[in-house]
Amino acid sequence: MTTATHQNKVDLLRFNTCGSVDDGKSTLIGRLLYDSKSLMEDQIEALERSADITGGGQINLANLTDGLRAEREQGITIDVAYRYFATPHRKFIIADTPGHVQYTRNMVTGASTANLSIILIDARQGVIEQSRRHAIIASLLRIPHLVVAINKMDLVDWKEERFLEIKDQFEEFLPRLDIKDVKFIPVSALKGDNIVTHSEHTPWYPGPTLLGHLETVHIASDWNLTNFRFPVQWVNRPNNPTDHSLHDFRGLSGQIAGGIVRVGQKVMVLPSGFSSTIKQIWTLDGAVEEAFSPQSVTLVLEHDLDISRGDVIVDAADLPGSSSDLHAKICWMNPRPLTPGKQYLLKHTTQTVKAAVTAIENRINISTLDKEEGITELAMNDLGEVRIKTAKALIFDGYATNRLTGSFILIEPGTNSTVAAGMLLPPTEAARPEYKDFAI
Amino acid sequence: MKCYHLDHLDYLETEAIHIMREVASEFERPAILFSGGKDSICLLRLAEKAFRPSDIPMPFLNVATGHEFHELLEFRDRRAKQLNAKLIVRTVDEALENGIAVQAPGQVSRNQLQIPVLLAAIEEFRFDACIGGARRDEEKARAKERFFSFRDSFGQWDPKNQRPEIWNLYNGRLNPGENMRVFPLSNWTEMDVWEYIKRENLEVPSIYFSHKRCCVRRGGQWVPDTELMPAKPNEEVKEMIVRVRTIGDIISTGCVESPASNCDDIIAEIAAARVTERGSRADDKVSEAAMEDRKKAGYF
Secondary structure, rough: OOOOOOOOOEEEEEEEEEOHHOOHHHHHHHHHHHOOOOOOOOHHHHHHHHHHHOOOOOOOOOOOOOOOOOHHHHOOOOOOOEEEOOOOOOEEEEEEEEEOOOOHHHHHHHOOOOOOEEEEEEEOOOOOOHHHHHHHHHOOOOOEEEEEEOOOOHOOOOOOOHHHHHHHHHHHHHHOOOOEEEEEEEEEEEOOOOOOOOOOOOOOOOOOHHHHHHHHHHOOOOOOOOOEEEEEEEOOOOOOOOHHOOOOEEEEEEOOOEOOOEEOEEEEEOOOOOEEEEEEEEEOOOOOEEEEEOOOOEEEOOOOOOOOOOEEEOOOOOOOEOOOOOOEEEOOOOOOOOOOOOOOEEEEOOOEEEEEEEEEEEEEOOOOOEEOOOOEEEEEOEEEEEEEEEEEEEOOOOOOOOOOOOOEEEEOOOOOEEEEEEEOOOOOOOOOOOOOOOOO | OOOOOOOOHHHHHHHHHHHHHHHHHOOOOEEOOOOHHHHHHHHHHHHHHHHOOOOOOOOOEEOOOOOOHHHHHHHHHHHHHHOOEEEEEHHHHHHHHHOHHHHOOOOOOOOOHHHHHHHHHHHHHOEEEEOOOHHHHHOOOHHHOOOEEEEOOOOOOOHHHOOOOOOOOOOOOOOOEEEEEEEEOOOOHHHHHHHHHHHOOOOHHHHHHOOEEEEEOOOOOEEEEOOOOOOOOOOEEEEEEEEEOOOOHHHHHHEEEEEOOOHHHHHHHHHHHHHHHHHHEHHHHHOOOOHHHHHHHHOO
């Protein structure tokens, strides 16, 4: 197998794995890297060098991802590590998160940008609490695709009954989750069965290998291509353009957070409510007729409106919500617990506003998905539903509709720490105001 | 039906453009680190994509070791001029002269000495954000690096206390004296960089391509034979057809035997390579945590 080259147009799949030391996660990643020839001689050499020093001569594939001295010394993984590999069909980014410490926080981070999540289940143990937590977080973060890799199949004699039994266990709680696409694959990461090549031990399994699935799973519709949303990031106004025809150029630069935009499209600028039309979609490679999420472009409108960073340009016929009273699920990420009433900064798309959490409605039990009420604080790694009041109305969608216009972070003033990740619930009717048409 | 789906380079590009615009919007005095190397060449193209038709709203900064390949310096100056950008150069030589940097006994390679020079330049110009071309695939300490890498007022990186980065929401808030290092190419691999250089038809310094050079065998690799560190009598010297994969201080930059004379050749060579890019950098081989230690001290 060779790595992807320029000859093929390949796309990019981001996935995350999460698990503890002994469920075979490191072995699985090592196997994917090794079998796709993404491990290099000097990396293997470096592994051997450190094995001689600390590992009693035993090569430890976890050392590949555990890059920091403290991690190697203490045998722990501190944080999310990113790994890269490629096949002729696709490029891959793995977000590898540890299973034991700060589980939720790190998994939320790794999952926030993932197309797919791999849950590893030890075939001897079946579905355990950690498998359920993993699936629940993947569902809350709305990762579009899930792979349940039932590992160590060699240790249960490759029995189909055991595979089906675990599949049933897992499917039992699937109806409570919001995951569209789940794939079950029997593997042995250690021996390489059904990782890159089909196993001779599983004639009863007709499906793809793990890598085969990763290479072919349909990800083109993972982005929102329905509701046009364009948070203005930077106002593009040349001071001394070399090209004099650009003297009056006033562009609005940003990344399309949802939908498709076309020249001639009627749009509205929020929160002001001014209407205009797309005059030009400017890129360095020339003007284009249309552009889509998540492309970064510069829009020119028909009218010269007062627009600045934090404003949002949307399709005039498809308006988002607007409110300063927000209802959201958050994951608390800071050692100091969340207490209602305290002021934070909230960053949403391209603006940062003052905010206060006014009430904690519940804590979500990530093993059962039950909502626990009567909660006074959220501690690190807790997930819960809260009410937030912001100093300025946000222009937003529900996270389920759009991951980019439906998400936010909370920042603690003073320390500037990022203390929470938030997912907005859909706007209520009251948060969908009528905009008067201010067209000039 | 038209396919509204980005290929991998488009995806990496839009991610990086988004980050560059966040920096331009959220920081008062940002700079782009531009060495003339292949990664920073990509950064400049991304800056053009992010900010044109306006000027790139930040100066370029280069911390020169004084041990550069002359092709690199010539290219650096020419490219900055083409882009109509302000180029600030601070050198290790100056810093040694005025005592900002001090050479350790026996230390010849100057990669380490760039740290105090960079920190002094950040202080001199009060830069609050420096955009660099580091990638996570280069080295395992870098695999843990954030897009927005927070540095305290001493320029230090604290890997255990990094801000979580969720979705595309980057927290760039700083207290006075602190600064941010920003790495838009975090998710790029060596292959992506060359594919992008090819796709965008970007010029790179000639030393990346195959050329004739006198090399000396040192520390298990071929390094250029220079007057800075002449070959000792017992060292093997050979004229070879080589290219460089990664550029650092000339005396510690490994040359690989290669006939690759254009981007396509290089892409094919990387696809078949069995050694990583930094496998040819002696400075990373000092210890298991060589890169981690340098980063904690303020390096990229």
